[in-house]
Amino acid sequence: MLATDSGKARIERPGEPPPDLAGRAGIVPDLMGSERDPGPPRVLSGIQPSGDFHLGNYIGAVRHWVADQDRNDCFYLIVDLHAITLPQNPQELRARTVELATILLAAGIDPERSTLFVQSHVHEHAELAWVLQCVATLGELRRMTQFKEKTAKGQESSSSAGLFTYPVLQAADILLYRTDKVPVGEDQRQHVELTRDIAQRFNRRFGDTFVLPEATVPPVGAKIMDLQNPGAKMSKSSESPQGTIAILDPPEDLARKVRTAVTDSGREVIAREDKPAITNLLTIHSIISGQPVDALEERYAGSGYAQFKSDLADELVAFLEPFQRRYHDLRDDPGEIARLLGIGAEKARAVASEMLALAYDRVGLLPMGKA
Ligand code: AMP
Ligand code: TRP
Numbered sequence: 367m368l369a370t371d372s373g374k375a376r377i378e379r380p381g382e383p384p385p386d387l388a389g390r391a392g393i394v395p396d397l398m399g400s401e402r403d404p405g406p407p408r409v410l411s412g413i414q415p416s417g418d419f420h421l422g423n424y425i426g427a428v429r430h431w432v433a434d435q436d437r438n439d440c441f442y443l444i445v446d447l448h449a450i451t452l453p454q455n456p457q458e459l460r461a462r463t464v465e466l467a468t469i470l471l472a473a474g475i476d477p478e479r480s481t482l483f484v485q486s487h488v489h490e491h492a493e494l495a496w497v498l499q500c501v502a503t504l505g506e507l508r509r510m511t512q513f514k515e516k517t518a519k520g521q522e523s524s525s526s527a528g529l530f531t532y533p534v535l536q537a538a539d540i541l542l543y544r545t546d547k548v549p550v551g552e553d554q555r556q557h558v559e560l561t562r563d564i565a566q567r568f569n570r571r572f573g574d575t576f577v578l579p580e581a582t583v584p585p586v587g588a589k590i591m592d593l594q595n596p597g598a599k600m601s602k603s604s605e606s607p608q609g610t611i612a613i614l615d616p617p618e619d620l621a622r623k624v625r626t627a628v629t630d631s632g633r634e635v636i637a638r639e640d641k642p643a644i645t646n647l648l649t650i651h652s653i654i655s656g657q658p659v660d661a662l663e664e665r666y667a668g669s670g671y672a673q674f675k676s677d678l679a680d681e682l683v684a685f686l687e688p689f690q691r692r693y694h695d696l697r698d699d700p701g702e703i704a705r706l707l708g709i710g711a712e713k714a715r716a717v718a719s720e721m722l723a724l725a726y727d728r729v730g731l732l733p734m735g736k737a
Pocket of ligand 1: 549552553599601
């Protein structure tokens with residue numbers, strides 16, 4: 367057994383030769399490359415500190431992150447280096463980073479069980495990203511749908527180069543931690559596939575090093591739509607703030623947004639393809655109240671939209687109330703947030719520095735102090 371920085375031991379496989387390190391005269395001979403830890407699966411995900419955190423982010427992502435903590439070894443990052451691929455106001459970026467950390471803690475990410483940190487606090491991310499940029503190809507980055515969408519209006523030549531290499535930084539985030547599972551929305555599946563391709567190419571070229579991760583995408587139905595435009599996803603960059611439920615909205619705004627949500631023709635409270643607006647509201651109600659959609663349909667049969675929306679408004683306010691209370695309590699103690707993020711960064715770095723050293727070694731970078 368080999369001890370690791372995280373105090374865990376890795377699987378020993380007698381009779382199997384160690385990964386192809388010796389022949390490469392590496393200087394990190396203790397490290398076992400892509401060997402997995404025998405502990406619980408490692409889960410890693412990231413979220414950008416840009417825009418207002420909304421109900422869709424909670425339902426589609428963070429709710430699952432919280433649940434994953436019970437069964438997995440979880441790493442959650444606030445990806446500020448990704449945020450600067452688009453122009454940001456520096457003061458606002460700092461404030462949003464703290465705000466997002468506070469939201470994640472208030473939502474139930476537990477720093478005792480998970481490793482919660484800010485990406486830029488662990489410099490290994492930017493460093494491994496550079497190495498991986500030398501493994502990724504222009505061709506594969508050009509195929510990334512998100513890049514094509516973000517530069518759709520013919521702005522490619524004025525976009526930052528960082529926007530183009532964004533998925534490689536994401537690959538570094540994932541590969542630094544020997545991640546098994548990456549919970550993300552459907553739109554991020556392609557980036558996780560790219561991460562696998564880069565890791566495989568690196569492993570072939572330099573010897574077994576990185577664990578190949580898998581995307582875990584929550585089942586459909588968990589995509590929350592804009593309350594004013596149920597054809598579009600609820601989004602941080604939405605043009606209709608009235609259609610986006612921000613998690614920190616005061617109760618009167620929450621209630622107003624639900625009551626003024628657009629509805630479909632007819633008055634039946636029923637989830638059906640030709641009724642996207644009421645289907646979306648039923649999904650939200652079901653998730654926050656824990657009642658199945660068909661039970662809600664039955665309960666509101668014949669009562670019309672107004673009663674349903676009024677009840678949903680109450681449910682939503684009651685659902686967010688304890689969360690908002692925790693948020694404000696935590697917000698009153700910024701020193702504590704900074705302390706918790708410091709602990710997270712240290713835990714992360716213990717793992718990341720080991721992996722970066724291995725990757726540097728594999729590609730033949732000379733360590734300082736050796737000649
Ligand atoms: P974003 O707001 O695009 O940075 O996404 C952060 C996380 O929230 C990702 O995992 C998304 O898949 C998830 N997410 C964003 N918007 C929604 C939505 N409207 N419904 C469900 N999940 C969402
Ligand atoms: N690109 C992701 C998004 O926009 C955020 C992200 C950055 C991420 N690094 C990650 C997600 C690593 C999962 C794993 O949603």
